[in-house]
Amino acid sequence: MNIRLIIAVLAAKLASFISRRFGGRGSSLPGVVARKIYPNVLTELAGQVCRGIIMVTGTNGKTTTNNMIASIMKSCGFSLVINREGANLITGVTAAFIRHADWLGRVKCDYALLEVDEASLPKVVKEVQPQLVVVNNFFRDQLDRYGELDKTVKLVSDALQSLPQVHLVLNADDPLVAQLSVTTGHKASFFGLAANQRTDTGTRQTREARFCPRCGCELHYRTYQYSQLGTYSCPHCGFQRPTPQVEGIKVTTGNTGLSCLVRYSGGETAMSVRTQGYYNLYNALAAFTVGYLMNIETRLILQGLLRYKPAIGRMETFRHNGKPVLLNLVKNPTGFNEGIAALVNIPGSKNVFMAVNDNDADGRDISWLWDVDFEYLAAYQNDIEIFVCSGLRGEEMALRLKYAGVDLQKITVTKELAAAINEVLAGPGETTYLYTTYTALWPTQKVLCGLAVKEDLHAESLSPLS
Structure with missing residues (x-):
């Protein structure tokens, strides 16, 4: 019995109670308290997960994708640790485990689903070993904190490369993400949208990745989805959009949500989600890919996505x-x-x-x-x-x-x-x-x-x- 772990969990749970009592959310403070008392608390708690750990990182859509995966997993009856509210720094990840642990620091769950901030990923993977990591996209975000985009991409790439073994789930339509299959050396599965799927009106967006991440030459785009996401290729080194294992086609939008056909090795199936925003199709396809890789029945994957409820905001x-x-x-x-x-x-x-x-x-x-x-x-x-x-x-x-x-x-x-x-x-x-x-x-x-x-x-x- 680890006395320091027990004290850390007790103190953290008390901090969470006090925080909520006075109007706070208690989504990160318990992690701060626990890590002060026992720095190895996250490693100890995460090591008790029975089946595996899945992480989601990238700039946009982390919370939505993580919660969509959770909805799929719940359709299968799995018990989960999840930082559902989007507290995605290492303190928030720690707090998610503390919330699930009992007073003696025991965690009983099948899977942990962790949304992780890009800049925090190097710290988190030093203490938690995921089996699957989803990377949605890379966009400029909070330049005063992250710096330029190439710095963020390198942080994530280096963190993934440090893992001895992991399966990556990557957005094929984002060249900054797709390159990770090569830069990290890990096995990867890709998801994306087929060309010319967007029927709604789009803005004149800044393209975050005009140049090939491998050789620096200007990329050629056949079509765009939004920002730098699209069908791209480099005329100099041959880098191009990889063929997705899971691809969305025949997109339709309605007043209550989005639908498309999903093309994958098992054939084609209709997928629907009850949320607006074209970008949410990428989040749903990422979640579908995770379910597919985990050998979850397609029926249960679709059921879980249909039951997904948007998180706050x-x-x-x-x-x-x-x-x-x-x-x-x-x-x-x-x-x-x-x-x-x-x-x-x-x-x-x-x-x-x-x-x-x-x-x-x-x-x-x-x-x-x-x-x-x-x-x-x-x-x-x-x-x-x-x-x-x-x-x-x-x-x-x-x-x-x-x-x-x-x-x-x-x-x-x-x-x-x-x-x-x-x-x-x-x-x-x-x-x-x-x-x-x-x-x-x-x-x-x-x-x-x-x-x-x-x-x-x-x-x-x-x-x-x-």
Whole structure:
């Protein structure tokens, strides 16, 4: 019996209770406390997982992909450790195990599903040995924290290379991700979308990877999905999009979600998810690939994906006075651009809310807002009744909209968050769409839960393709 482990777990559970009692979430603090008392706590707890550990990393979609995998695993009856709320630093990963452990530090679970921040991946894999690692994409994100994109890619590549054995699940459509199969030397399975699948309207996005990650020559793209994701090849060294083992075709979008056919070695099958946003198809395909590699029945994989419910701020849906309300986390140009594309393609008139903070977790440098294609949004402003800007940097958000060409009479700045949310919900639009950066997300969701009804779509409301 490890007395230090027991003391660390007890103290961490107490810290979690106190944090929640005083309005906190307790998603990271228990990890901080436990690691101070016993630095080996994560290694000890993770070593008790019975069947295996799966990690998800990359810039966008970590929380959604991890939770989609969890939904699939639950459809099979597996017990799980998961950092569901997106606390993805090493303290949050530790806290997830502590939450599942009993008072003696015993963990009983089949699998651990861990969303891991790209910059934290090197630290986490030193203490936890995953069997599968999913890498979704690489985009510029919080330059003051991560630095330039090539630094992030190298951090992840080096961390994966340090593992003695692991199976990678990689996005074939992102050249920065696809290269990892070569740079790490590990076995990889690929997922992606077939060319020319996008039927909705897209923004004029910045391409994060114009140049071949192997030789530095300019990549040739036959088609784009969004940002640098697409069908690419290098005319100099021959590097090109690998053939995915799991590929989405015949994409359709609806009011309640997304559907496509999935082509894989077992044939073709219809897949549906109850969430908006074209980018969520990549998250679903990644989760499908994990299920396929684990030899889970296709029927159970599809069932799990259909039962997936969006996490907080991941195209979360509400109703206010009978009108739909959507809440979406935005944290970098690519994610915001995709959020704008989702907004523009919603029929009818809209009210728009944008809360921008610059706390440490958001990134102090908000210059990334000038890389977002708000000019594209301004071109569709006839369908938007009001823009309400809030948060610590609400004025800068309003200024960005002004220079994008949005009518100033439509823009208001309301610093107090609850007042701003009430204001946008009272707008005349048929749909209200709320964008928030990370530290504004939980306060916004808390206010929304007091004013609107959170929707719980039933699986029957979105039938698979026939």
